[in-house]
Amino acid sequence: MNIERVELQRLIMPFKASFEASIGRMDKRDLVLVTVYDTDGNAGYGESTSFPFPMYNEETTDTVWYMLERFLIPTLLSAEITSPEEVNDLFAPIRRNNMAKAALEGAVWDLYCKQKGISLAVGLGGKKTTIDVGVSIGIEPTIDLLLAKVEGFINEGYKKIKVKIKPGFDIEPIRAIRKQFGPDVPLMADANSAYTMDQLNILKELDQFNLIMIEQPLSHDDIIDHAKLQKELQTPICLDESIHSVEDARKAIELGSCRIINIKVGRVGGLTESKKIHDLCQAHDIPVWCGGMFETGVGRAHNIAITSLTNFTIPGDTSASNRYWVEDIVEPEVALFAPGVLAVPTGAGIGYDLKPESVKKFLVRQESYNRQIAGVRE
Ligand SMILES: O=C(O)CCC(=O)c1ccccc1C(=O)O
Ligand SMILES: [Mg+2]
Known part of the structure; x- marks a missing residue:
């Protein structure tokens, strides 16, 4: 798939109104937006669905960022895949951390469908x-x-x-x-x-x-x-x-x-x-x-x-x-x-x-990882 670079952006987006469930009250999203680029400049997007606190599942926005940076992105960037279905197997040895995996896998799916010119559906x-x-x-x-x-x-x-x-x-x-x-x-x-x-x-x-x-x-x-x-x-x-x-x-x-x-x-x-x-x-x-x-x-x-x-x-x-x-x-x-x-x-x-000017409004952190750097991040 010629994946060359992955970008992480942490966004904080306030809700129109707060939302209460038995696990707590939420008034904003705090998420990681993942963009995967190929060598032709195509971009695939995914997002983490974790919350800032581990009350729905054990993940948080911080753990998602960490797992992506430390393990998942290096794993993806050191592999040569031909289909997004391979990402699941690639990530299988890394236990749990499903929301971190899904954010990156979703971006690969989007990129793949863009390369093929078909809808994700x-x-x-x-x-x-x-x-x-x-x-x-x-x-x-x-x-x-x-x-x-x-x-x-x-x-x-x-x-x-x-x-x-x-x-x-x-x-x-x-x-x-x-x-x-x-x-x-x-x-x-x-x-x-x-x-x-x-x-x-x-x-x-x-x-x-x-x-x-x-x-x-x-x-x-x-x-x-x-x-x-x-x-x-x-x-x-x-x-x-x-x-x-x-x-x-x-x-x-x-x-x-x-x-x-x-x-x-x-x-x-x-x-x-x-x-x-x-x-x-x-x-x-x-x-x-x-x-x-x-x-x-x-x-x-x-x-x-x-x-x-x-x-x-x-x-x-x-x-x-x-x-x-x-x-x-x-x-x-x-x-x-x-x-x-x-x-x-x-x-x-x-x-x-994506609307870049809207992303910029909510952006609090941004990092980019490319294929060469991935190998030496250990
Ligand atoms: O995105 C939505 O509108 C559904 C929100 C929702 O129900 C929910 C929101 C936060 C945590 C857990 C849940 C849930 O479905 O259990
Ligand atoms: Mg539910």
Whole structure:
């Protein structure tokens, strides 16, 4: 692929409004934007989905930068690859650090598709030309404020409303949404591992609300208790935090720990692994959807591309740029093509251009690594 240089840029981008989940409150992204250049001047883009703190998974923006600089970029720059599918194998001896791996692997995928003149969606084997999308809503200070947010997003046509829950903010907000907007609103709850089996009663109470699913109710590293819980619930369990690889997915399916899987490209280490999980789930009649991590337009574009695969049958978290950003770093911005629908771009690679002047506004650090330097960085 003639990869010659990798550039890392750390960006800090404030949200329009802060977002609370059971794992904490967030008011900005702090991310690593990765650009991979080939000898012809083509550029491929990827972004890290880590947070500045290790409360979603063990990675942070600092660890992502470190792993990229110290191990992943040198590994890539000392190899000769012909396809992005090789990156997964190249990085396999390095354990975990999936978000760091995915940021670089995603940039290689984008570059590869640009070299071939095909869209990332087509490169991944996607068939859909549009995707239905949903939106994720944080824990609001009051139920009235939550209802106002839900109403706004329903009016924009979002096809799935996901609300964050935690002990003490679960039954009442869900009941209030059902009461106000009726039984037909496609609704789900995401607990981000805030419950244990000691709270089985609360989780069982959620069954009455006909939720599409309940996402990651139990521990981030569990598939055993989730299997026990799924037997007690009518509502499908969806795993997010517990699935890091196609092997994790295989075991969870075998145990009956979930009936749905949320695929986050960063969490599973990249697009190649995402595709493998998609294919495995398809073979087992497990629907998947694409989870969000407050991505900029770059990560959003990767999410749109992977969601064009056919077993992404449930609307994901990939909302429009204006859900979180006053100003995104791509053009055109990611915008709804029809209510609750995004068009899958047809241009080469991710199908969006970077806006250098916007990147500059949010930039706090930048480093470049080229092939010659990579060898001596040890
Ligand atoms: O990008 C989005 O809109 C989804 C945000 C979201 O739900 C989320 C945000 C931060 C950490 C975890 C999660 C999650 O899906 O569990
Ligand atoms: Mg989740």
